[in-house]
Amino acid sequence: LTPVDQIIENVQLNDRSYEIVINTQQESLFHHHLQMWLSSKPHLQLRQPKAFFIGDENTKPILKSLAAQLANQHWTVGEAIVPAGEASKSLDQLSGLYDRLVAFEADRRTIVIAVGGGVVGDLAGYAAASFNRGQPFVQVPTTLLATVDSSVGGKVGINHPRAKNLIGAFHQPLGVWIDTAYFNSLPDREFFSGMAEVVKYGVIMDANFFHELERDVHAINRRDPAVLRHMIAQSCRLKADVVQQDEYERTGLRAILNYGHTFAHAYEALVGYGTLLHGEAVSIGMVAASQLAEKLQRITPDVTLRQKNLLAQFNLPIELPANCKLDADSIIRCMKLDKKTVGGELRFILPTRLGYVETVPSVPEHLVREVLNA
Ligand SMILES: NC(=O)c1ccc[n+]([C@@H]2O[C@H](COP(=O)([O-])OP(=O)(O)OC[C@H]3O[C@@H](n4cnc5c(N)ncnc54)[C@H](O)[C@@H]3O)[C@@H](O)[C@H]2O)c1
Numbered sequence: 001l002t003p004v005d006q007i008i009e010n011v012q013l014n015d016r017s018y019e020i021v022i023n024t025q026q027e028s029l030f031h032h033h034l035q036m037w038l039s040s041k042p043h044l045q046l047r048q049p050k051a052f053f054i055g056d057e058n059t060k061p062i063l064k065s066l067a068a069q070l071a072n073q074h075w076t077v078g079e080a081i082v083p084a085g086e087a088s089k090s091l092d093q094l095s096g097l098y099d100r101l102v103a104f105e106a107d108r109r110t111i112v113i114a115v116g117g118g119v120v121g122d123l124a125g126y127a128a129a130s131f132n133r134g135q136p137f138v139q140v141p142t143t144l145l146a147t148v149d150s151s152v153g154g155k156v157g158i159n160h161p162r163a164k165n166l167i168g169a170f171h172q173p174l175g176v177w178i179d180t181a182y183f184n185s186l187p188d189r190e191f192f193s194g195m196a197e198v199v200k201y202g203v204i205m206d207a208n209f210f211h212e213l214e215r216d217v218h219a220i221n222r223r224d225p226a227v228l229r230h231m232i233a234q235s236c237r238l239k240a241d242v243v244q245q246d247e248y249e250r251t252g253l254r255a256i257l258n259y260g261h262t263f264a265h266a267y268e269a270l271v272g273y274g275t276l277l278h279g280e281a282v283s284i285g286m287v288a289a290s291q292l293a294e295k296l297q298r299i300t301p302d303v304t305l306r307q308k309n310l311l312a313q314f315n316l317p318i319e320l321p322a323n324c325k326l327d328a329d330s331i332i333r334c335m336k337l338d339k340k341t342v343g344g345e346l347r348f349i350l351p352t353r354l355g356y357v358e359t360v361p362s363v364p365e366h367l368v369r370e371v372l373n374a
Pocket residue numbers: 056057058059084085086089116117118119120122142143144145146149150151152153154155156165182183184185186187190278
């Protein structure tokens with residue numbers, strides 16, 4: 001039953017271990033894999049299994065087709081569709097989902113299935129983490145960003161009106177189902193935004209992967225399925241390696257995933273969410289972080305140059321666009337308020353070479369200012 005072009009990665013977390021299955025146009029195998037995941041969890045097995053699907057307006061066709069497949073296999077299925085966009089990561093939408101789960105008579109064996117980008121994954125995942133003190137859940141990521149980043153690692157949550165991702169939990173999925181065909185309807189800008197996180201993995205952990213991305217630029221931009229499967233598998237593998245060593249973000253290792261993000265979070269907050277997509281802000285932020293590393297004499301300019309070239313080939317911005325110029329003072333103020341900042345100290349994840357980064361505490365403010373003013 002395993003097609004030759006299917007790739008499976010494993011996330012090893014003791015009794016919370018799971019598979020990431022990466023396919024192209026193999027949706028008919030979804031039920032088979034779901035059954036496999038359940039077969040190792042006797043406490044979840046039911047003669048008449050139930051699944052509750054959560055998606056948004058744009059992922060509804062994918063959701064409908066997966067739900068129909070399970071219904072054909074005699075599952076009882078329910079669904080909820082939330083509005084597309086970051087605003088759905090709210091208490092209001094969460095509360096609506098609880099109402100729907102109650103009406104569906106969801107019990108501890110009902111599988112919650114998130115079909116969508118990071119917004120749906122985070123929201124549905126948090127509903128699953130909290131309803132009944134924890135429902136089993138499955139991630140079906142449909143954006144590139146969700147595929148290579150948010151669907152792996154178990155971080156789920158919603159926003160507080162004053163701060164992003166402030167309310168949440170760690171809740172690992174039963175499995176992650178990826179089909180590159182889901183990107184067929186994904187707008188180019190969303191696709192490229194996801195590429196920023198892919199490039200990030202190369203810079204922080206894997207110089208060889210970075211080199212492969214340079215080599216495969218054209219195939220990736222054509223969305224060649226075989227190249228995408230390999231690229232997604234390696235991205236998920238690298239994220240899983242970090243998560244396996246620091247599941248709850250305690251040792252500091254998981255923080256390396258925040259390369260470029262201290263800058264990015266400030267840009268996003270200041271220009272208003274939605275003006276810059278997350279990956280676009282990360283792209284600009286990685287270049288800024290790399291320039292900061294140059295100023296600290298940690299790297300030579302060629303390391304920054306390679307990142308700029310690669311990001312630009314994926315149509316990503318490498319500096320703030322003219323219509324969102326920000327002054328250095330407000331960016332620095334915003335960075336000091338970042339929830340990952342300790343006592344107003346400026347600390348950054350910075351490269352020491354391509355493929356390796358370190359946390360650098362107490363970075364002098366005037367150097368950050370120089371980078372921002374350059
Ligand atoms: N949990 C984590 O570890 C983690 C990591 C990174 C990001 N995130 C979160 O992820 C969110 C961003 O995720 P995102 O970039 O996927 O945004 P998103 O979920 O808003 O999706 C972007 C847009 O694409 C649409 N879309 C999704 N799949 C589609 C498809 N196949 N075809 C057509 N349109 C489609 C969506 O409806 C939306 O309009 C943020 O809230 C961020 O905080 C979480």
